[in-house]
Amino acid sequence: MHTYIDKIREIASRLLKEEAVEMVIGYQEGTLPMISPPMSVRSAEDVEKLTWSSHCCINLANYLTDIKGKVAVFAKGCDCRSIVNHIAEGKVKREDVVIIGVPCNGMMERRTISNIFGDEIEEVVEEADGTVIVRGKGREEKYQKSDLLRQCCRVCVHKNPVLYDELVADPVAIPEDIQRYKEVEKIEAREIDKRWKFFENLISTCIRCYACRDACPTCYCPTCFVDEAQPQWVGKGDDEPDVMTFHILRAFHTAGRCTDCGACVSACPMGINMRAFTKKLEKDCLDLWDWEAGLTSDMRPALETFTPSDPEDNFK
């Protein structure tokens, strides 16, 4: 971790000093344990504020869409794919961003650790061997990092940046036995009524703050369909059909573009795993069109293209 941080600061400082970029986007230390919020650095003196941890859950590609001028951004595997997606969709110009790839060993959410530990946490220390020591008031526990990882990180096969100008460290190894779609298959195996119940239950605590949408790099529409007043596509209250409609439609809009970065889940104040919607679409894109988002900027996302050989099993 420390080698990462040193390297990150070194690169940021160099780019700013050389005036290669106007701004560097990275992560800073939070005021609470287990959170590393995004930050921007504009001068070389401030690079000491940049950090790296296993809690860099927010996807920094999200911060590129409205920025003018040349910027550098630190990007994990998934962030990097989201940037590629931005480039493919013409949202960001390749020449405007310096991508500093960060090979990723997976991120852990504050909520997961807190739920497992039970009490209030004062400090979390990560050892090089993958042990995580959690300290609370008068109590200390040891865990394996692999048991605390976010769901999306457990099934991630693109931990290494796919497009970058510079790397912070050597690529990390990808385990071979990852079952990418175990979660989806578990839902698929259920009967239809049980599936509906599952999704109903999943969103039952949603407060429609839209943090999931706001944290998502693919959700960059100037006016989201839920905010539209004329026509009003969906009611603004807390009725379940409206909440469900929001989730279904948002998921559809990310189809073939979602990189399963998990920022939406990490951002949700209610801890809702709305990846249950998007992961299915990711699987379908792979199964039906052999498409994975953000691996190349030369092709348009799956739902934007058509070839005569597309499968038509659903057509009668």
Next chain:
Amino acid sequence: MLTHIGIEPERLQFSWISSAESTKFIDVVTEVVEAVRKVGPNTRLVKNMVREP
């Protein structure tokens, strides 16, 4: 995905029908109507406007 989250597959069906294929159109529509009748009135994603506070 709609089926995945529990919307009955009968309610969303796709078909290619050319404007010249009138009999196919009739057959498909009849089939769809029958299929939807079988699953009954929709209860999912239906808003109850008279919901009391």
Next chain:
Amino acid sequence: MRILQIDKKDWSAGLEKSRKDYTLIGPVKEGNNVSKFKELAAGEEPDFSITTTTMSPKSVVFPQSEVMFTFTTDSASADCNIMKVPEKSYSPRAVIGIRPFDAVAMKIVKMNFDTPDYQDPYWCDAYAACTFIGLAITDPEACDFSTSTGTGPFDTSGLDVLLVDAGDYYLAEVVTDKGDSWIQSASFDQEADAESVEILHSMRKEAKKKIESTVEFANIDKKETLDLYNEKYWDSISFPCLNCGTCTYVCPTCWCFDIQDEMAHKNGRRMKNWDSCMFPNFTIHTTGHNPRNTKLMRVRQRFMHKLKYHQSKYNMGIMCVGCGRCVTSCPVNIDIREVCKQMNS
């Protein structure tokens, strides 16, 4: 007023008894991640192990979505174009286990909905129906800075009764007549002895000391509004913000709402839904012009409103009770305590 002693053995029976006169509302967990105030079903008890609920109890009087009235545009109907307020029950509700800072927040929200000139009937009727049976905080959470905001873990100023967990029993400090009515309805009648009263006082001191998080506001009041407005730090504070509005939805003192009509065929209803100054939609005009069109402006607005405008314009203090919810819920850790520090420096 008087102080009672309630044996924990008698607690459930008392609660049940009070149901004949009151609807009970209290904190409950929903799954692993969420806790909120809800109506307690028969036999269900408020969960006192939760200190700060994920969602604040403001929804007890100010639901996220509320139907104001219904109407029909069907000219064949005798009720055509007549607005009808749906049947609502404002029978007494006892909010059991509300924390002192949240009860103070209710009073802050009251300044908005219940003014000498205008009263929001939905809010006022619901508020009047409530009896607040508070629970003192003996084990404050790390983000609780309520002693800095003028309230505190044992503050009774927003409450009708204050309960203190003293091990095998609760001490109940009755603050108002309303509170006394609930106590009588629950048939709690054992007066606390002098020793127990002593215990209550020392616990109050202990709890205050346990709050380590402190914030200074004094200079914010003295500074010129425009100077604060033009500060450079708003840029770095607002950079990570997602404009998700979570901070305002979880906040017990945020009161903004939006009015929406919903129509199905010829039947419609008017809804009052929570809104948030963090949403770009909050300020957009019908012309398309948006006076607060950047995230910096919105973030600044939230903090300035809470910490500066409210005090300097109305001389009614700051609009924050220090519950710490926005600190723990913000996905990008924008921490009001840090912002105060910068504004106060």
